[in-house]
Every structure is written in C-alpha cells, then in structure tokens.
Amino acid sequence: MTKKRMVFMRELLNFIGIGDRxxxxxxxxAEAQKYTRVVSDFTEKIRRLxxxxxxxxxxxLPENLFATPPGAARPAKPESRLAAAKTAKG
Amino acid sequence: xQDTVKTWLTEGTVDIFLGYKMxxxxxxxxxxxxxxxxEIDEMxxxxxxxxxxxxxxxxxxxxxxxxxxxxxxxxTKRALNVLTIWQQISPGQIQxxxxxxxxxxxxxxxxxxxxxxxDTGAYKAAHGVDGSQSLQAxxxxxxxxxxxxxxxEFQKCIKCYGCRNVCPMCFCRECSLENKDLVGNxxxxxxxxxxxxxxxxHMAGRCIDCGLCEQACPAEIPLRxxxxxxxxxxxxxxxxxxxxxxxxxxxxxxxxxxxxxLAPMTAEAAKNE
Numbered sequence: 001m002t003k004k005r006m007v008f009m010r011e012l013l014n015f016i017g018i019g020d021r022x023x024x025x026x027x028x029x030a031e032a033q034k035y036t037r038v039v040s041d042f043t044e045k046i047r048r049l050x051x052x053x054x055x056x057x058x059x060x061l062p063e064n065l066f067a068t069p070p071g072a073a074r075p076a077k078p079e080s081r082l083a084a085a086k087t088a089k090g
Numbered sequence: 091x092q093d094t095v096k097t098w099l100t101e102g103t104v105d106i107f108l109g110y111k112m113x114x115x116x117x118x119x120x121x122x123x124x125x126x127x128x129e130i131d132e133m134x135x136x137x138x139x140x141x142x143x144x145x146x147x148x149x150x151x152x153x154x155x156x157x158x159x160x161x162x163x164x165x166t167k168r169a170l171n172v173l174t175i176w177q178q179i180s181p182g183q184i185q186x187x188x189x190x191x192x193x194x195x196x197x198x199x200x201x202x203x204x205x206x207x208x209d210t211g212a213y214k215a216a217h218g219v220d221g222s223q224s225l226q227a228x229x230x231x232x233x234x235x236x237x238x239x240x241x242x243e244f245q246k247c248i249k250c251y252g253c254r255n256v257c258p259m260c261f262c263r264e265c266s267l268e269n270k271d272l273v274g275n276x277x278x279x280x281x282x283x284x285x286x287x288x289x290x291x292h293m294a295g296r297c298i299d300c301g302l303c304e305q306a307c308p309a310e311i312p313l314r315x316x317x318x319x320x321x322x323x324x325x326x327x328x329x330x331x332x333x334x335x336x337x338x339x340x341x342x343x344x345x346x347x348x349x350x351x352l353a354p355m356t357a358e359a360a361k362n363e
Contacts, residue, residue: 001344007327008294008341015229015319016283017237053237054283 020049092130094187095159099124104159104185106149108142109133119145135161135189141258141302143169147178162186165300168333169258172298175338178261214310218242221304221312225319244282246309253303253313254289259296266292286316293317294324295332295339 006024013019023045025038098104099122110133111120117138122130143166146158160166167186173179210220219228219239228236254260254267266272266288273285297317304314324330328340337343 001341004328004340008323009291011323011327012287012290012319014233015236016240016287017233017235018283019233 018053021046021052091135091187091189092133095122095130095133096127098159098185099127099130102157104157106156107159107161107187108145109161109187110135110138110140121145121149139163139300139302139305141169141256141300142166143173143184144256144258144261146184147173147258147261150179150183157183157185159185159187162188165298165333168298169300171333171336172259172296173261175336176259176261176296219312219315221315225315225322228315241282243311244286245279246311247279247282247285248309249278249280249285250308252306252308256302256306258300258302259293259298286311286313290316290320293320295330295341297321298333 002024006022010019010022013022023038023042025034027035027038095107095109099107105123107122107130109120109122110117111122111129112118112132112134113120117134117136119140119142120129120133122133142160142162146160149156149158160170162170167188170179170184170186174181210222214220217239219242231239251267254265267285272288274281279285297320299314299318299321301314303317304310304312307313321332324332324340330337330340332339
C-alpha cells in the first residue's frame with residue numbers, strides 16, 4: 001500500500017514541479033549501516049537540490065496581486081470582536 | 091422524455107426524479123414527484139449541469155429506501171458507478187435517463203462542446219497553466235517552469251471550497267480541507283500547494299472528470315488539468331480507470347491484487363528502487 005502511494009505521490013509532486021524530494025526505503029532496526037547510508041545519501045541529494053522552493057524562494061509572481069508569499073511573515077491576527085468587547089467591558 | 095418520467099413516477103419506478111426546471115429563464119435542478127405531475131412539462135435539458143448525483147446521494151442519506159430517477163450524462167453514469175464502489179449508493183437504487191453529453195477522455199459518445207475550455211488569455215498563457223492544452227504539453231515543460239505556473243494558479247485560490255462543494259464525489263462527512271492541522275486557516279491564499287494537492291490526492295480513484303470543479307472555480311484554476319493527471323496516473327500506474335473499472339480503487343486494496351494492475355507499476359517501481 002505504501003509503495004503504491006509513494007509511486008503515485010512521487011509522480012504527482014513531479015507534475016507540480018517539486019519532484020525528487022521524496023524517498024521510501026525499508027530498513028530493519030538491525031540495519032544500522034543501511035540506515036546511515038540511506039539518510040546520508042538522501043541528505044546529500046537534498047543539499048544538492050537546494051532549499052525548498054516553497055520556503056526559500058518566494059513564489060515567482062509576475063505581479064504580487066494579493067498573495068502573501070509562502071513562508072513570509074503573515075500579518076498578526078486582528079483581535080476578535082468578541083475579545084475586544086470583553087476588554088472594553090473589562 | 092417527459093412521458094418516460096411521468097410513467098416512471100406514476101408506476102412507482104421512482105419516487106422522485108431529479109432534472110432541471112426553467113425558473114426565471116435559468117435551468118435550475120429540481121426534484122419532480124408524483125404529487126405534482128404537471129410540473130414535468132416544464133422539465134428542460136440543455137448544457138446546464140449541476141451535480142445531480144450529489145443531490146441523489148444526499149437524499150439517500152436522509153431516505154435510504156427512496157428510489158431516485160436522474161437525468162444522466164456520461165459523467166453521471168461514471169459518478170454513479172464510483173459512488174456504488176464507494177458504497178454511497180446501492181446498485182439499482184438510481185434509475186438514469188440518458189441525455190447528450192460533454193467531451194471527456196474518460197467517456198465515449200460525446201457530442202456537446204459545452205465544456206470546451208474558454209479561450210485562454212495571453213497573461214494566463216504566459217504565466218499560468220492553460221487548461222485547454224494537452225496534459226503532455228504541460229508535462230514537457232521544464233520542472234521549474236511547471237512549478238512556477240502551478241504556483242501562479244494556486245495562489246489565486248480564495249478558498250471558497252466551491253470545487254469541493256460542487257464535486258459529486260466529495261461525500262465525506264469530515265473533510266481534510268477543513269482540518270486546521272492539515273490546512274491552516276485564516277489567511278489567503280490558503281496553504282499552497284497543500285490545499286490543492288490534498289484534494290488532488292483524494293480524487294485518486296474518485297475523479298470522474300465531470301469538470302464541475304473547474305466550472306465552479308471563481309479563480310479559474312485549471313483544476314480539471316490537475317485531476318486529469320491523477321486519472322492519467324491511475325491508468326498508467328495501476329491500470330485503474332475511474333468510473334469504468336468495477337473494482338475498488340488501488341488505494342482501497344491492500345497488496346498486489348491483479349485488479350490494481352501491478353504490471354505497469356513494477357517497471358516504474360524498479361526504476362525508483
């Protein structure tokens with residue numbers, strides 16, 4: 001099941017344009033060496049790919065219509081009216 | 091057509107018939123019943139589409155024994171097939187009356203051009219995803235360009251949930267898209283691309299390519315293109331053709347059952363191992 005989902009997910013992410021950042025491996029708790037190898041290899045691969053485009057680089061927008069680029073600081077939530085009313089009464 | 095519906099209602103083949111009625115010049119979905127047979131003369135068909143099968147599913151949730159008649163296009167038939175597989179309706183509970191249809195790679199017999207995408211403006215063609223191009227053309231673009239184009243489309247989302255609300259296949263009582271741990275709320279655009287990808291993944295084995303989501307989208311996000319890719323993958327990877335395959339979708343089945351078509355997948359999986 002996991003394998004089926006992974007094959008599917010990898011292709012979907014690839015279609016959207018953020019492929020290559022997904023990896024699946026079965027490692028037994030007795031396979032410490034395999035574990036270190038897989039994790040180091042994958043870390044290396046990710047390092048080569050560079051930062052996550054969804055975080056590091058703001059989405060390249062021709063015009064920034066109303067978008068808060070993902071990862072950018074979002075404006076603080078305005079205090080709710082209920083809370084404001086309570087404080088006023090307070 | 092009107093006569094058939096009248097016969098069905100008077101003979102008790104169906105308790106209610108879902109079709110369209112002209113109200114103030116607009117075809118509006120309407121349930122015709124045997125207490126008001128004269129209304130049936132006002133029944134119309136045309137290019138207007140609403141998710142009638144969704145209304146049927148909702149009616150059946152309230153009245154599980156009701157017999158429902160429904161005006162059906164090819165997509166309605168695929169929808170009923172999938173709804174049966176997902177155990178939302180029982181086979182034979184819904185009678186269909188076939189009318190003309192709109193084009194889809196998933197269906198044959200298509201003669202209506204209502205769903206042909208509107209002309210794509212120059213701006214969208216340059217920066218966004220053109221819904222009228224072929225899936226292959228989009229796939230041939232460089233990965234980075236595809237990413238930028240999809241992000242341009244997704245950031246237009248106003249999170250109106252129109253795509254989900256109109257979708258005949260969205261029958262879940264609890265929706266992942268409303269789970270604030272999965273999709274944060276309180277800001278626009280919603281978390282992209284998570285919002286759209288969550289929905290896309292949930293369309294695997296469900297999307298019947300009716301195109302209502304794209305029609306409903308006020309931001310003109312080419313959702314149909316995204317879900318077409320999902321259907322394409324279901325076909326290529328699992329040999330599962332949503333709407334025509336009689337089996338449970340591959341993600342509902344454990345293991346390598348032949349019906350989930352592991353033959354094409356093994357080559358792909360071997361490449362990725």
